[in-house]
Amino acid sequence: MKIQTATLGYPRIGKNREVKKALEAFWNGKIGSQSLLQTVKEVEEANWKTQLDAGIDKIGIGDTTLYDHILDWTFRFGLIPERFQQFSGLERYFAMARGKEGISALEMTKWFDTNYHYLVPEITSGALRADWSDFIERVSRAQEILGKRAIPIVFGSCTLLRLSKLDLNVDTAISQLIPLYTDLLTELKSLGISEVQIHEPALVLGDGNNWKEHYQAVYKSLSGVEIPLNLVTYFDDLGETYSWVMDLPVNAISLDLTRGSNLELIKTYGFPEDKRLGVGIVDARNIWQICPEEVIPKLETIKDVVREFEVQPSASLQFVPYDATRETQLPEALRNVLSFAEQKLQEVVFLAQKITVCDAKYNHEPLVNFNRNNSQNQSKFDATKLTVTYYKKDQKTIETAWEKFRRFSPINQIVQQQLKSLTSKDFERNLSYDLRRSLQISLPVFPTTTIGSFPQTSDVRKLRVRYKRGEISQEDYQTAIKAQILECIRSQEEAGLDVLVHGEFERTDMVEYFGQQLQGFAFTQNGWVQSYGSRCVRPPIIYGDVIRTQAMTVDEFIYAQSLTEKPVKGMLTGPVTMINWSYTRTDISRQEQAFQIALALRDEVTDLEAAGAKIIQIDEPALREGLPLKTKRWNEYLSWAVDSFKLSAGIAKPGTQIHTHMCYSEFGDIITDIERLDADVLSIENSRSNNETLYELTDGGYSKQVGNGVYDVHSPAIPTTEQMLSQLRTGIANLPVKQIWVNPDCGLKTRRWEEVIPALKNMVEAAKKLREEANVTKGD
Ligand SMILES: Nc1nc2c(c(=O)[nH]1)N[C@@H](CNc1ccc(C(=O)N[C@@H](CCC(=O)N[C@@H](CCC(=O)N[C@@H](CCC(=O)O)C(=O)O)C(=O)O)C(=O)O)cc1)CN2
Ligand code: MET
Numbered sequence: 141m142k143i144q145t146a147t148l149g150y151p152r153i154g155k156n157r158e159v160k161k162a163l164e165a166f167w168n169g170k171i172g173s174q175s176l177l178q179t180v181k182e183v184e185e186a187n188w189k190t191q192l193d194a195g196i197d198k199i200g201i202g203d204t205t206l207y208d209h210i211l212d213w214t215f216r217f218g219l220i221p222e223r224f225q226q227f228s229g230l231e232r233y234f235a236m237a238r239g240k241e242g243i244s245a246l247e248m249t250k251w252f253d254t255n256y257h258y259l260v261p262e263i264t265s266g267a268l269r270a271d272w273s274d275f276i277e278r279v280s281r282a283q284e285i286l287g288k289r290a291i292p293i294v295f296g297s298c299t300l301l302r303l304s305k306l307d308l309n310v311d312t313a314i315s316q317l318i319p320l321y322t323d324l325l326t327e328l329k330s331l332g333i334s335e336v337q338i339h340e341p342a343l344v345l346g347d348g349n350n351w352k353e354h355y356q357a358v359y360k361s362l363s364g365v366e367i368p369l370n371l372v373t374y375f376d377d378l379g380e381t382y383s384w385v386m387d388l389p390v391n392a393i394s395l396d397l398t399r400g401s402n403l404e405l406i407k408t409y410g411f412p413e414d415k416r417l418g419v420g421i422v423d424a425r426n427i428w429q430i431c432p433e434e435v436i437p438k439l440e441t442i443k444d445v446v447r448e449f450e451v452q453p454s455a456s457l458q459f460v461p462y463d464a465t466r467e468t469q470l471p472e473a474l475r476n477v478l479s480f481a482e483q484k485l486q487e488v489v490f491l492a493q494k495i496t497v498c499d500a501k502y503n504h505e506p507l508v509n510f511n512r513n514n515s516q517n518q519s520k521f522d523a524t525k526l527t528v529t530y531y532k533k534d535q536k537t538i539e540t541a542w543e544k545f546r547r548f549s550p551i552n553q554i555v556q557q558q559l560k561s562l563t564s565k566d567f568e569r570n571l572s573y574d575l576r577r578s579l580q581i582s583l584p585v586f587p588t589t590t591i592g593s594f595p596q597t598s599d600v601r602k603l604r605v606r607y608k609r610g611e612i613s614q615e616d617y618q619t620a621i622k623a624q625i626l627e628c629i630r631s632q633e634e635a636g637l638d639v640l641v642h643g644e645f646e647r648t649d650m651v652e653y654f655g656q657q658l659q660g661f662a663f664t665q666n667g668w669v670q671s672y673g674s675r676c677v678r679p680p681i682i683y684g685d686v687i688r689t690q691a692m693t694v695d696e697f698i699y700a701q702s703l704t705e706k707p708v709k710g711m712l713t714g715p716v717t718m719i720n721w722s723y724t725r726t727d728i729s730r731q732e733q734a735f736q737i738a739l740a741l742r743d744e745v746t747d748l749e750a751a752g753a754k755i756i757q758i759d760e761p762a763l764r765e766g767l768p769l770k771t772k773r774w775n776e777y778l779s780w781a782v783d784s785f786k787l788s789a790g791i792a793k794p795g796t797q798i799h800t801h802m803c804y805s806e807f808g809d810i811i812t813d814i815e816r817l818d819a820d821v822l823s824i825e826n827s828r829s830n831n832e833t834l835y836e837l838t839d840g841g842y843s844k845q846v847g848n849g850v851y852d853v854h855s856p857a858i859p860t861t862e863q864m865l866s867q868l869r870t871g872i873a874n875l876p877v878k879q880i881w882v883n884p885d886c887g888l889k890t891r892r893w894e895e896v897i898p899a900l901k902n903m904v905e906a907a908k909k910l911r912e913e914a915n916v917t918k919g920d
């Protein structure tokens with residue numbers, strides 16, 4: 141029997157970021173809504189065609205989005221908070237995504253442990269007016285193009301509720317939602333759809349068991365529609381929910397076989413005879429090509445235990461870029477072991493064919509040497525496309541792409557030796573916080589600062605494009621960057637900020653920039669991945685030991701500091717964030733990779749100090765996101781994650797003030813770890829979460845300085861002095877005055893100068909008023 145293949149979602153920004161560009165053009169009034177929707181449609185259909193051409197049997201439909209696929213479902217089910225009721229159509233959709241003057245957007249937060257961000261639904265009681273006609277239109281269009289291969293992806297109700305802000309009890313919410321889901325499935329059934337994927341990734345969160353009755357009730361009701369359902373999970377194993385999830389009345393269950401211990405669960409508890417297993421075996425979260433020697437035996441194990449299964453990526457492919465073959469500037473040895481979305485489709489098809497062939501021709505013989513050129517099945521598919529190619533070094537020796545890569549991947553004895561000789565002292569500052577504080581810079585009470593980046597205007601980007609194309613010299617490029625720094629410093633002085641930044645104009649991205657400076661990192665030309673809405677990142681690829689060969693940030697710091705009497709912060713990206721926002725190696729641990737980066741940053745800290753920096757900020761916005769999805773694994777992660785930050789900062793002199801910055805984070809449950817970072821100042825995103833983040837810190841008795849974000853940087857709205865003041869007033873009630881800083885939620889790179897200047901002036905004004913109210917002028 142032929143093993144089927146499926147996908148659970150595909151990159152949706154467009155191969156050349158068409159959707160991103162159309163969105164931004166639409167927001168700037170350059171194109172109309174028809175043109176925007178047309179672009180999305182074209183990207184969607186191109187995606188379908190790619191999957192069809194690759195030979196995928198069941199193509200997930202409905203993953204393409206204008207901003208966020210969770211928002212799409214919120215919208216379709218009519219879960220529209222009161223403040224957006226006044227708008228309709230696209231205006232409403234984008235108001236929910238981005239806010240409007242005086243109306244805050246939905247909160248944006250991390251999608252599980254990924255660098256994708258979704259908009260948090262707010263669910264209150266009241267009748268729902270659902271409208272999924274856009275979804276039905278797409279499914280029908282997909283049926284025309286793909287026929288039976290079109291498999292709608294519906295976002296599961298339990299996960300929707302688990303990830304929402306709920307203003308009513310779960311039972312009530314579920315009873316409101318079930319009829320809608322039933323109607324939707326009935327409509328899909330009437331279209332002649334053969335199966336529906338229902339995504340319920342919340343099942344892998346550690347609290348899945350608390351939701352058992354809800355899942356049971358929901359799926360019992362949905363089974364009444366009698367349309368086959370594939371219950372899809374990803375990002376981790378089912379853990380303790382495994383046994384009862386297996387009993388849910390669905391036709392298929394999809395599991396992630398690349399993370400957690402789903403394979404062990406299957407082996408231990410078996411898999412139900414009456415269900416099909418979706419085997420998520422091709423890693424959708426990393427960019428390395430499969431190692432057939434590892435994957436095929438796993439599939440064989442599954443074949444022994446499971447009656448019917450299909451092969452698929454471990455999750456939506458939205459977490460990897462489109463096509464590795466476009467990365468022609470990467471060394472061949474590296475490129476040959478890379479696999480982006482298109483290559484992963486080929487891997488899925490390849491594995492399904494291999495396991496089918498294995499079944500028919502060889503019975504249960506392992507197929508480790510499947511790819512030798514004498515394979516009888518060569519004609520069935522083009523294995524060279526997979527680049528699991530064998531290279532002939534001479535007549536007799538042959539080498540796989542992976543073997544060749546391993547010879548190529550840089551290994552550095554010095555850094556490995558350095559890591560071995562670390563002692564606990566290397567992780568600690570010289571003096572405790574209480575003792576070093578008086579040695580550090582003296583500032584007004586409620587000091588004002590920003591998080592680092594200033595608007596990345598299209599002028600700056602165009603400049604970089606011209607420099608990359610060789611149209612302008614390095615000197616001209618640097619001169620132009622300096623002009624930006626100068627303007628940025630002057631603007632901050634004019635706004636009256638106390639601690640300045642250089643603006644990060646030389647950086648495309650806070651992670652990519654450091655990747656470009658460090659050995660052991662590769663970076664792509666087209667490897668874009670959606671981070672949220674129209675915003676994309678090109679995650680660097682760690683492919684060897686990491687070494688710093690020269691200072692990375694010192695020139696810009698020196699220049700910026702030379703322009704002003706006010707202190708300028710040195711600005712670094714921390715090791716944990718570098719790891720979490722890069723594609724990492726699989727041959728050594730993440731801890732080891734983080735420590736290598738920490739060693740490089742340590743040298744940078746020393747160089748910045750030597751250049752006169754009194755304040756150095758080491759950003760760790762991704763610390764929280766890296767937490768394993770199951771709490772029982774938290775300690776292991778937090779232990780090395782906090783240590784790697786401390787390794788990078790521990791070298792700082794007591795008189796150097798170390799800042800760190802985190803956004804999209806909750807801290808309540810990791811407060812002791814945040815404390816253990818031993819950063820002198822922590823700036824946090826806060827305004828979009830109504831001070832909740834701050835309260836978590838203050839309730840936890842946080843003892844160091846906190847910069848409580850008062851300016852939602854993801855909204856084009858300009859916050860007023862009064863808004864920020866009132867947030868500061870309520871927010872800081874529980875914190876001693878000397879612990880408080882005033883700053884925006886995050887960097888300002890996505891904003892426009894016209895928004896930033898008045899907003900920062902208002903922010904400084906708010907700090908001044910606060911000083912008057914508190915009747916204090918000095919910190920200590
Ligand atoms: N890695 C990472 N993850 C993160 C964050 C972050 O800062 N970095 N922040 C949080 C939120 N996420 C964000 C992610 C991306 C952006 C962002 O602004 N991305 C930029 C791309 C940044 C970049 O690389 N810019 C290039 C420009 C590349 C480009 O678009 N060039 C144009 C040409 C230039 C033009 O005409 O504009 C082209 O190729 O077509 C540069 O500065 O050089 C974007 O999508 O627009 C913001 C926030 C969480 N996760
Ligand atoms: C996502 S955190 C961003 C921190 C960085 N320093 C910036 O201001 O952009």
Ligand SMILES: [Zn+2]
Nearest residue numbers: 761803886887
């Ligand atoms: Zn941030």
